[in-house]
Amino acid sequence: MRCISCNARYDVVTCKKCHEDLKAKVAFLTTAQKNYQEDLEAKVAFLTTSQPDSFSDIVLFASDGGSAQAAVPIPAHKAVLVSRSPVFNAMLENEMEESLSGTIKIRDVSYGTLRAFVDYLYAAEVVCLDQQLACDLLVMAEKYQVHHLKDLCQKFLVANSTGRILFRPTPSCTSITPRRSSTQP
Template sequence: MRGHGQPEISGSESEEESETMRCISCKVEYGRHEAGTCKECYEEASETEEELKREIEDLKAKVAFLRFWSPLDQLSRSHGGPCYTDVVLVASSQDGPAVPVPAHKAILVSRSPVFKAMLENEMEESRSGAIKISDISYEALRAFVNYLYTAEACLDEQMACDLLELAEKYQVKHLKAYCEKFLVSKLIWDNSIISYAFAHQHNAKHLLDASLSLITDNMDKLTKREEYMELVEKDPRLVVEIYEAYLSKQVNTAAHKDSSIKQ
């Protein structure tokens, strides 16, 4: 029985006071009116977040410090030309006079086993100090060399394709994966056949699988398109692979539906 003069406590208020919850960090009990974590855990989490920010800034500073200076940086700032470079790369397929892209042998050798073989052995490129690269534009070659120094590239779909070709040719795996990831992000059913043929040509497995999946999901639309007809004429082997994947997907879908019905 409630004593005289004592305030009446409603059922909801009584339940709220009596109900306890646990801190999501340390699992200590706290009242419902308190925050989702206890004060100690909240302060500790804030300190951890600040620590993480400082570590990220330190890491960025180390990367900036360790990054090898690119001769292309000097070219963009002055007309005096880069210092201490000992090799040039030339895009031999461009129209007009060839513009050399300067570089350091030490960088090329450390980034590419193909350049390493060229420059450490008595090959023409090692003796002449010039490496001619065919079927590539000056812009793509410049972007390629810049990536070897900075691990950065400004990509559109054409540049990503050009750089992926160079990365495949010179076995720069990091750049190839970078370009492949970009091209996969740009995949739509409309460009899936062209992307599939390109990926097959340059051993880009991630792009190949993603393209093939889109193709098999849109066979009714794609088989009527001009690029599909061209693929039939130029490389029927790829068309066979596409149909094999399509039929396999149909069989698996049918089997899954059948098992769902039985359950």
């Protein structure tokens, strides 16, 4: 038999020298991968604000038509909103009412959806995403042009669809339009 690495003649698949070299390379790569992962986790922790309400300079309110939670403010930072959404950028860069008052009232959205939306703008992740929240966030992502959230919601809805779409697809949501099977006319 020959060593598969150095082609030397041995009674096993690899010779001792090649085995030790491979073992050292695996150890190095494992350590490098662990260091890289720790570095990425540290960067993500740095980029996400642990307390978004500290030093906030704007407040958002949900207005879904009478919910008690609609009056609960969601503090945010203009810099975060502006950097994540061109709609917020236009709204807050110009002297619109929201920019002057420091308050944004978002109609036809529940507190939970708005909270999840703002949290996504900070951390680029949605906790406890279900089909209803994905649909609601998709509408908000479309309205505020947060493309990566829109893509996330569309992918979630496609992956978790039960064969029917619960809302009417729009021209800008082409990736979630139902496909016809070859047996349908």
